[in-house]
Amino acid sequence: MKSIKLSNTSKEPIYKQLYDQISLQILNRELPTDFPLPSIRTAAKEFRISIITVKKAWEELENNGYIYTVPGKGCFVSNLSNMEVEKKLVSQIVTKLKKDIEYYKSLGVDKEDIIEYIKKYYDS
Amino acid sequence: MKSIKLSNTSKEPIYKQLYDQISLQILNRELPTDFPLPSIRTAAKEFRISIITVKKAWEELENNGYIYTVPGKGCFVSNLSNMEVEKKLVSQIVTKLKKDIEYYKSLGVDKEDIIEYIKKYYDS
């Protein structure tokens, strides 16, 4: 499991940061099917956050089909088909992209300018 | 003054929605220098929100140099030079763009793919 970075001062709530980073690792196949997530208590200790906060993140992951829970055993990465992964990924990207484009258009930015900016900043 | 749209259910606080839309109109020169904003009370009635919520939005606008207020008179659009407008605009765009790019990179999206998507969606 790749390292997780949590920020106390960020505007994003901690449970959301946890959710985002883990779901992303699952989509990127960095966590394989049936990989056991750390127990809620272990994770709470490791990240020095409240058990409740971890529980909330794990719950969200389960609700969105990223993991499944075996009572008394723990939580494991779901068996996502490539198609499902692709679908979740594309859906996330397109949803965000459409919103972003709306924003840039409202600021009066040209399509060409945005593409310029992206070329400029993407590799840095 | 172009119409303002506020959503009660949005995650964005109301005062922030007000701030965003008005500052945008100022940057786009839709509101000229010294244009009088509606009075706090008038705006509160019009948008059916509390006086304090409007006040907070107006306050933020003043703190960031978009408007100036004359007690007993009202609030007016600041005299922003083209250079200042440009600077504020670019700063907003670049700040958001960098965050967005980080996000897309973390999802493993290629630069070319993003540009493809933008070309596809920008004109719709």
Place this chain on the structure above:
Amino acid sequence: MKSIKLSNTSKEPIYKQLYDQISLQILNRELPTDFPLPSIRTAAKEFRISIITVKKAWEELENNGYIYTVPGKGCFVSNLSNMEVEKKLVSQIVTKLKKDIEYYKSLGVDKEDIIEYIKKYYDS
């Protein structure tokens, strides 16, 4: 009568700015005894402010003995003895100075440092 400068955006209310500058000119003998102040209407036009605002300033001046009103004629500078002028001046200075000193002490500034600063900035 020396020129008067009023600022709309200042934190000081306009009537107070008027009062301060005129009372000062009287204390400095720039306006002699029985000098006629402009009429309220004239002053309002000249300074482009409301008649009420001028009235308030003139009222304060009268209340503090700087001018006297002759109904139907106008307002005139009072006959202040040198002693009275001196007393008003010293009282103003000492009152402010004591408050200022308290402030600087609370910021932990040494007596010597303040004197240094004054020597440095007074002539600029």
Place this chain on the structure above:
Amino acid sequence: MKSIKLSNTSKEPIYKQLYDQISLQILNRELPTDFPLPSIRTAAKEFRISIITVKKAWEELENNGYIYTVPGKGCFVSNLSNMEVEKKLVSQIVTKLKKDIEYYKSLGVDKEDIIEYIKKYYDS
């Protein structure tokens, strides 16, 4: 935390009094880095003022970099380097001093007289 004194009758708004006194304690290192400020509710009770008034003071402190807030946790004194503290202090002193000097000059007071007065009153 040293005691705070608030005056209902002062011309200064309550939130400003709070802001001034706390920012001063931070600049004087009476409150160390990461020191937890009392919660908004606690402070409101203690000073017998509204929650919103405390909030406004805390907000100003955050806007000016004196404290940082962690939602759900509380507000804490920022980690200010000695250089930053010095800069804030000097900026406050010089800003006020320049205004004071202007005032004394407008009253026709000599540099030497002011220094005399300061020597006389500073230690009392």
Place this chain on the structure above:
DNA sequence: GTGGTCTAGACCACC
């Protein structure tokens, strides 16, 4: 009329 400040409640998300 205007903005500036303040009160005493309230609901929400987060920890």
Place this chain on the structure above:
DNA sequence: GTGGTCTAGACCACT
């Protein structure tokens, strides 16, 4: 428990 936001009133000084 915490801070973030919001409401519906109120009083004040200034124009």
